[in-house]
Amino acid sequence: MLRLSGAHAGTHHAGPVAGLLAVALLLAGCGSSGSGGSETGSGDPSASGTVTLVTHDSWALDEKLVDRFEQESGLTLEVSAAGDAGTLVNQLVLTQDAPLGDAVFGIDNTFASRALEADVVEEYTPTGLPDGAEQLGGALTPIDQGDVCVNADEAWFEKSDLEVPKTLDDLADPKYRDLLVVTNPATSSPGLAFLLATIGAFGEDGFESYWTSLVDNGVKVADSWEDAYYVDFSGAGEGGERPLALSYATSPAFTVSEDGSESTTSALLETCFRQVEYAGVLTGSDNPEGARELVDFLLTEDVQSALPESMYMYPADPSVQLPADWKKFAPQADAPFEVEPTEVSEHRDEWIERWTETVLG
Template sequence: MLRLSGARRGTVVLGVAVAVAAAGCAGGSGTGEDGAEGQGTVTLVTHDSWALDDSLVEQFEQESGYTLEVSAAGDAGTLVNQLVLTRDAPLGDAVFGVDNTFASRALDAGVLEEYTPEALPDGAEQLGGALTPVDQGDVCVNADTAWFEQEGLEPPTTLEDLADPAYRDLLVVTNPATSSPGLAFLLATVGAFGEDGFEEYWASLVDNGVKVADSWEDAYYVDFSGAGEGGQRPLALSYATSPAFTVTEDGSASTTSALLETCFRQVEYAGVLAGSDNPEGARALVDFLLTQDVQAALPESMYMYPADQAVELPEDWQKFAPQADEPFAVDPAAVSEHRDEWIERWTATVVG
């Protein structure tokens, strides 16, 4: 079975080895095949799930004249925290992987330089004139449909179903204080039950035996039975795209499914770090992430939907990875104002 990748997904990580940058770290300038002159290295600070094919990295380096170096800084939440802590001495030139659950923190801290690519796809909306959308995906509970069929039990459908005693001790989620999918799912429950009702809902999940993991990787690969690695829980917080990677050998079906009435839409952004050594290279990299070649590669490299909705999706995605028609949403201004408070209230309710 193919392992998913992601701060959300799994550990097919850094398929671009940082080694691709080693040869160019000494500085100097390079000239791309289009005649553009890049000045040495451009360093991308990203989450642990950055994965882009080597051929695309080589394409960027050839076309721009820059050498790409990748620096992974942990999950999306950790990434943003590191950017804030090092804003006076940036860790690199560009960033990828700031998502809409943490974007306001990065913008409020002033760690980003304003930049709008000319080739921004139709329908793609920047945040704060500094964060450019690159991909998106729905964070949803996934079900091991093969397990439910074997047990003769209908899978749950809604958030309310997850608190039903029929599904006691079957669900694993991730901690919103340490995991961006965990925060996205917390926001889904805020969107569903309101700022005054989400704690009661989480208390019902605790009563029903929900397990909390620190990371997506632990929840999916250690606890989820549908990952095929010995997990014991047939319900796990993951992505709507995950079932496209649990397809049977004949391609006729997936052994897992996403509960599309439990979803929160996550958007990942790229941007130029303020005060970086190579802002020109950072802008070139942000531009490159929006090219057709990169956008078309995102489903199978990052396991996310491209920001460019005109890009054709892989056949398995069309069959097994539909997006939610009505994902839960929370106003970004409310997230900015209350995120830390909501996490504290969740912690008091769930962890104690």
């Protein structure tokens, strides 16, 4: 059903990384270097070469689009998955003197400052950057966005004759004891996004008390979105036992009934934090021109149009038409919680440490 970076979808923390997964998947094609223009295929089609994209485990793009990129650019695309988005950033920082690839996709706004501070991406601005899509540091290009929110298994609540919660405060209500699973902000970008939502809601001095109330109410913490959603969430159809799970506002668009009339899950739009996922050219890569061409490709209309159904995220280009059922089943939050990027950069590691002490002990 879903992906999620990393959204998703879009995480890191400052501590050591153990057991990092690096899986290289050769997707197909032939080769080239690219010129970095706004249109894919601007490079010499007779040239040859490989461009390696380092990304999170939730990377998914239609192979027809990958094939077209390879045919038009002359490049062979190799994809190396490095765990969740937080693990991805940690891995890039740890290997910055010997980059794992040429381009990166999946650094999100909760960890972008760490990547920029470590200089793991070089400055590059695509000429085809959509209106309203803002780069970070002249190096990270927005590709997609999505609201990280708690999701509810509507069928479970109906069967249990229990009202679906709406707010963050509701989640700490004893009547929802042992029903919620979230992800660890130290290892999961959705987990960090949700931590920031609670900081935006309760403040730097109040979020620990809120999390204490969630712990007292039996919250479960998973290491990754995939574990929380597919292993623990009852609404994913995989046998999970918890009817509340941290996911994305877009997730209910992929749990729609066979007749398309309703979704079996819903997003609690008063619990959200907006996540943006970025792509960039890795500093010191073997093929920076190919990496620039790949970043350009991710902004093309065909790729942006494919993101809702391949990555389950909103495209960075606001002019792209969305799937018809997204207005009904995947609306974005009207007022997601916010934390200033400068505050995230300054306090992220401290906040994660305080969360860890409060929740994990």
